[in-house]
Amino acid sequence: MKKVVLNGNMKVLVLILGLLMMSVHCLFAQTEKYDESTKQELTSLSKQKWQWMADRNVDSLNVLFHQEAVFVHMGGTMTKEQELNTIKSGGIHYKHTEIKETSVRFVGNTAIILDRIRLTAVVGGNEVVNPFMVTEVYVPIDGKWKLGSLSFTRLLGD
Template sequence: MKKLVFLLSILLISISSSFAQTAAEKELIQLSMDKWQWMSDKDVDKLDKLFDAKAKFVHMSGTWKKDEELDIIKTGRIWYKKATVKDTAMEIVGNTAIVWNRITLDAIVREQVAVTEFTVTEVYQKQGNDWKMLALTFSSVRDTHQIKH
């Protein structure tokens, strides 16, 4: 009887942690999708809350910090018109999450239309009840590139 109770306890713990991770994964994927919309809408207030104060952003033309990224979005120097997400993968390790999105980005960069295939790596950290973005890196890829799950 004690063995049965012990086994059921272990099973319950495993199931509940599995559901918790699934909930966290769903939350992060939705947050990532929301981020693309906020970037398209130039909603720097929501992005300001999402981006950690020490966040770094790596683009094809440079690397910068939070304040410059927000200014670039606000002024339209890069307008992330539409990110079509083709595939998403993620890993959660402790309070850190990495989200990979395979996207086609329609943007206006320096007044030029740009349509580019990227794998975007997003790093998040759980801070209190919120996820904060620590890093966003765009890697240019061929349109046949696939994220390995």
């Protein structure tokens, strides 16, 4: 049997291939962590959030929103406290949300939900209807999903 001797370049190549194979394995192991039932759980949670917003249920929203959550609206950004106060006071009343399309993706332990919606809201006493792509970012904290970010991007058409 002939002995194979690796030169310096071949050793580097073998090392790189080994690391690449380990990285691919870790990537697949991480994406397998969340299955369809987790996606369904998050989709349901997102729908429930829209209903809580319509109902001005700030107690449930307070539990769902992470303390460091950020909210991006057409007119600016808000903290958790500002968002809850705006909902409670009626500064923005999320009257009805028609969800047209939802997708859930994972980046590590972070869940990203994209909702294409048609939102009917009362803002400053005026009812407005706008199409949005809404990005929701959820992180698992102590076995529960917490909303870390909610961003509205107005779409040009329905």
